[in-house]
Amino acid sequence: xxxxxxxxxxxxxxxxxxxxxxxxxxxxxxxxxxxxxxxxxxxxxxxxxxxxxxxxxxxxxxxxxxxxxxxxxxxxxxxxxxxxxxxxxxxxxxxxxxxxxxxxxxxxxxxxxxxxxxxxxxxxxxxxxxxxxxxxxxxxxxxxxxxxxxxxxxxxxxxxxxxxxxxxxxxxxxxxxxxxxxxxxxxxxxxxxxxxxxxxxxxxxxxxxxxxxxxxxxxxxxxxxxxxxxxxxxxxxxxxxxxxxxxxxxxxxxxxxxxxxxxxxxxxxxxxxxxxxxxxxxxxxxxxxxxxxxxxxxxxxxxxxxxxxxxxxxxxxxxxxxxxxxxxxxxxxxxxxxxxxxxxxxxxxxxxxxxxxxxxxxxxxxxxxxxxxxxxxxxxxxxxxxxxxxxxxxxxxxxxxxxxxxxxxxxxxxxxxxxxxxxxxxxxxxxxxxxxxxxxxxxxxxxxxxxxxxxxxxxxxxxxxxxxxxxxxxxxxxxxxxxxxxxxxxxxxxxxxxxxxxxxxxxxxxxxxxxxxxxxxxxxxxxxxxxxxxxxxxxxxxxxxxxxxxxxxxxxxxxxxxxxxxxx
Amino acid sequence: xxxxxxxxxxxxxxxxxxxxxxxxxxxxxxxxxxxxxxxxxxxxxxxxxxxxxxxxxxxxxxxxxxxxxxxxxxxxxxxxxxxxxxxxxxxxxxxxxxxxxxxxxxxxxxxxxxxxxxxxxxxxxxxxxxxxxxxxxxxxxxxxxxxxxxxxxxxxxxxxxxxxxxxxxxxxxxxxxxxxxxxxxxxxxxxxxxxxxxxxxxxxxxxxxxxxxx
Numbered sequence: 208x209x210x211x212x213x214x215x216x217x218x219x220x221x222x223x224x225x226x227x228x229x230x231x232x233x234x235x236x237x238x239x240x241x242x243x244x245x246x247x248x249x250x251x252x253x254x255x256x257x258x259x260x261x262x263x264x265x266x267x268x269x270x271x272x273x274x275x276x277x278x279x280x281x282x283x284x285x286x287x288x289x290x291x292x293x294x295x296x297x298x299x300x301x302x303x304x305x306x307x308x309x310x311x312x313x314x315x316x317x318x319x320x321x322x323x324x325x326x327x328x329x330x331x332x333x334x335x336x337x338x339x340x341x342x343x344x345x346x347x348x349x350x351x352x353x354x355x356x357x358x359x360x361x362x363x364x365x366x367x368x369x370x371x372x373x374x375x376x377x378x379x380x381x382x383x384x385x386x387x388x389x390x391x392x393x394x395x396x397x398x399x400x401x402x403x404x405x406x407x408x409x410x411x412x413x414x415x416x417x418x419x420x421x422x423x424x425x426x427x428x429x430x431x432x433x434x435x436x437x438x439x440x441x442x443x444x445x446x447x448x449x450x451x452x453x454x455x456x457x458x459x460x461x462x463x464x465x466x467x468x469x470x471x472x473x474x475x476x477x478x479x480x481x482x483x484x485x486x487x488x489x490x491x492x493x494x495x496x497x498x499x500x501x502x503x504x505x506x507x508x509x510x511x512x513x514x515x516x517x518x519x520x521x522x523x524x525x526x527x528x529x530x531x532x533x534x535x536x537x538x539x540x541x542x543x544x545x546x547x548x549x550x551x552x553x554x555x556x557x558x559x560x561x562x563x564x565x566x567x568x569x570x571x572x573x574x575x576x577x578x579x580x581x582x583x584x585x586x587x588x589x590x591x592x593x594x595x596x597x598x599x600x601x602x603x604x605x606x607x608x609x610x611x612x613x614x615x616x617x618x619x620x621x622x623x624x625x626x627x628x629x630x631x632x633x634x635x636x637x638x639x640x641x642x643x644x645x646x647x648x649x650x651x652x653x654x655x656x657x658x659x660x661x662x663x664x665x666x667x668x669x670x671x672x673x674x675x676x677x678x679x680x681x682x683x684x685x686x687x688x689x690x691x692x693x694x695x696x697x698x699x700x701x702x703x704x705x706x707x708x709x710x711x712x713x714x715x716x717x718x719x720x721x722x723x724x725x726x727x728x729x730x731x732x733x734x735x736x737x738x739x740x741x742x743x744x745x746x747x748x749x750x751x752x753x754x755x756x757x758x759x760x761x762x763x764x765x766x767x768x769x770x771x772x773x774x775x
Numbered sequence: 776x777x778x779x780x781x782x783x784x785x786x787x788x789x790x791x792x793x794x795x796x797x798x799x800x801x802x803x804x805x806x807x808x809x810x811x812x813x814x815x816x817x818x819x820x821x822x823x824x825x826x827x828x829x830x831x832x833x834x835x836x837x838x839x840x841x842x843x844x845x846x847x848x849x850x851x852x853x854x855x856x857x858x859x860x861x862x863x864x865x866x867x868x869x870x871x872x873x874x875x876x877x878x879x880x881x882x883x884x885x886x887x888x889x890x891x892x893x894x895x896x897x898x899x900x901x902x903x904x905x906x907x908x909x910x911x912x913x914x915x916x917x918x919x920x921x922x923x924x925x926x927x928x929x930x931x932x933x934x935x936x937x938x939x940x941x942x943x944x945x946x947x948x949x950x951x952x953x954x955x956x957x958x959x960x961x962x963x964x965x966x967x968x969x970x971x972x973x974x975x976x977x978x979x980x981x982x983x984x985x986x987x988x989x
Contacts, residue, residue: 557818557820560818560833560835561818564815564816564818564835564850567849567850567852568846568849571849687815688814688815691814691815691816691843691846692814692815694845694846695842695843695846
C-alpha cells in the first residue's frame with residue numbers, strides 16, 4: 208500500500224509538473240476523464256438537443272450552487288492536516304478511470320457522477336465567463352441518454368428547492384453518504400483497486416489533500432443522508448479506501464473534471480489558434496525573405512553559407528598568418544610614422560600649449576575690445592572699428608620681396624645672422640624677447656647636418672620633421688610671450704608693434720623655409736638607392752614646412768587683438 | 776607619449792613662493808635656487824601612472840607678479856587641478872591665499888581640485904606660518920593640504936600625484952565629463968590608435984592634444 212502510494216505520487220508529479228496546487232488538482236481530475244472528454248468532444252456536434260436540456264440543468268444548478276462551490280473552494284484552503292488520509296485519498300482520485308469501465312453497465316452511478324461534474328463546472332467556471340461554460344460542459348452530458356439527464360435535472364431541482372440556502376449541501380451530502388455507505392464494501396475490494404490505481408498512475412498528493420479538506424469541512428457542516436444507491440456503486444468501481452474522507456474525494460475530483468475539460472478545450476483552442484498564428488508568421492517571414500531571392504540563394508551567399516565557398520582550414524590558417532604579418536608591418540610603420548609625426552612633435556615641443564594659451568589670451572582680449580565698442584556711443588564706435596581695421600591692415604603679410612633680405616655681414620655665422628635679423632625686426636616692439644632658444648636650435652640643426660650622424664636618408668628626414676616642429680613651437684612661443692608682455696606693457700605704440708611683429712613673422716617663416724631647404728638639400732646629397740623614397744621624404748619636408756608657416760601665421764593672427772587693444 | 780588622459784594643472788600663488796621651482800623639481804627632478812621671473816605662463820609636462828593608466832600632467836606655471844594677474848586669470852579656464860602655493864617663511868603669502876582662492880574659484884570650473892601647498896618646508900628656522908594654520912585653512916575651504924620643499928623634493932611628487940588621483944577619482948565618479956575639454960581633461964591619442972589595421976601606413980594617430988582629429 209505504502210509503496211504504491213508513493214509511486215502514485217511520483218507518476219502524478221511527472222504528469223503534472225505544475226507547482227500550483229489548484230492547477231494540479233484540476234489537471235489531475237481532468238486526466239481521470241481524459242477519455243470522456245475526447246469522446247464528448249466528438250459528440251458535441253451531434254447532440255444539440257441534449258445540450259439544450261443540459262442547459263436547463265445548469266441553469267438550475269447555477270442559481271443555487273454557484274457560490275456554494277466557491278465556499279468549498281475556500282474551505283479547501285483551510286488547514287486540515289491529516290496526512291494519512293491524504294495518502295489514501297490519493298487512490299480515490301483514480302476511481303474515475305474505473306468508473307469509466309463500469310459506466311456502461313451502471314448507468315445511474317455514472318449519471319450521478321457526471322452530474323456532479325457538470326454542476327461544478329457550470330458553477331465554478333460560470334462567474335468569470337458564463338457563455339463558454341455553458342457550451343463546453345455540454346459534451347459531458349451529451350454522452351448520457353436524455354432520460355437520465357432529465358432525471359438528474361429533476362433531482363437537482365428538488366435539491367435546490369428543498370435544500371434552500373444549503374442546496375449545495377445536497378451534492379456534498381450525497382458524497383458523504385455514499386462514502387460512508389461505501390466503507391463496508393470497500394475493504395473487500397481493496398486489492399482489486401490497487402492494480403487499477405497503479406495503472407492509472409494518478410494520485411498526486413495535492414488533489415487528495417484538496418479532497419480531504421473539502422470532505423472535512425463537509426462533515427462538520429452537515430450529516431444529512433443522501434441517495435444510498437449511488438454510494439453503493441462507487442466503492443465497486445473505484446479503488447476503495449477505508450476512510451470515508453477518501454471516498455468523498457472522488458466526487459470532488461469529478462467536480463473538477465468538468466472545469467478541467469473546459470479549461471482543456473479552451474486551452475486546446477487557444478494553442479491551436481496560437482500555432483496557426485505562428486505558422487502564418489513563419490510563412491510570411493519566408494515569403495518576405497524570399498522576395499526577389501528565390502531559394503534564398505543570395506542571402507545564403509551573403510552569409511557565407513553557400514556550399515561552394517566552404518573554407519579549408521589550412522587556407523584559413525595561412526590567411527590568418529599573412530594577415531597577422533601584415534598587421535605587424537602596418538603597426539611598425541605606424542609607430543615609425545608617429546615618431547616623425549609633425550603634430551605630435553609640435554605638441555612635445557610645447558608648441559600646441561603655447562598656441563592654446565595664446566588663443567585664450569586672444570579670445571579674452573577680443574571680448575574686452577567688443578565690450579569697449581559696446582560701451583561707447585555710435586560715433587566713437589565707428590572710430591574704434593576703423594582703428595581696429597587699420598591695425599589689422601598693418602599686420603598683413605608683405606608680398607614676397609627679397610630686397611628685405613639684406614645680406615647679413617659676412618663675418619656672422621648663420622645662427623648669429625638669424626638672431627640679428629630677429630632682433631632688428633622686433634626692435635620697435637619695445638620688449639625683451641628671448642630668441643636664444645631659436646638660435647640655439649638653429650645652431651644644433653646646422654651642426655647635425657654637417658656631422659657624420661646625418662648619414663642616412665631616414666634619420667635626416669626624421670630630424671628634419673622634428674626640427675621643423677621644434678622651430679615652429681619656439682616661434683609660436685615668441686608670439687605668446689610677446690602677447691603677454693604687450694598686455695602688461697604700460698605704454699603702447701600699436702603701429703610700431705604691429706610692424707615689428709609682422710617683420711618677425713617674415714623672419715620666422717623665412718627661417719622655417721631655410722630649415723626645410725637645409726634638410727632637403729642634405730637628403731638630395733645623401734647617396735640612396737631608393738630615389739622614390741627620398742623624393743617622398745623631400746615632399747614631406749616641404750609639406751611640413753608649409754604647415755609650420757601656417758602655424759606661425761596663425762599665431763600672428765591670434766596676437767592681432769592684443770595689438771589692437773593697445774590702440775583703442 | 777601615449778597617454779590615457781591629459782590633466783591640465785595650474786600653479787598659482789604669490790611671486791617668489793617657489794611655483795616654478797616646484798614644477799622644475801617635479802618635471803626635471805632638480806632644484807634651481809635662482810629662477811627668472813616667470814612671464815605670463817610657462818609650461819611643464821610629466822607622465823604619471825594612476826590605476827595602471829598613463830596620465831600626462833600638463834602644468835601651467837603662472838606668473839605670481841601682480842602685473843600679470845589679469846593675464847594669468849585667463850589661463851585658469853579649463854584646469855582640472857590647481858596647486859595653490861604659499862611660502863611658510865612669508866606670512867603675507869599665506870594671507871593672500873583667500874584672494875588667490877577667490878580668483879581661482881571664479882575663473883575655473885567648480886570641479887577643479889585645489890591642493891594647498893606650504894612650500895619651503897626645508898626652511899624650518901624661518902617658518903612664519905605654522906603647519907596647523909595651513910591645515911585649518913585647507914579644512915575651512917575644502918582643499919587638500921601639504922607642506923613641500925622644492926629644494927629637498929619633499930612631498931613634491933605627492934602633491935602633484937595626489938591631486939591627479941583626486942581628479943582621477945572624480946572622473947571615475949562621473950563628476951568630470953572627460954569629453955568636455957573645459958574640465959581640463961583630454962583623452963589621450965592612444966584611443967585613436969587602438970583601431971588596429973585601419974589606415975595602413977597612414978600618418979598615424981591624430982594630433983595628440985590638439986583636440987579632434989588632424
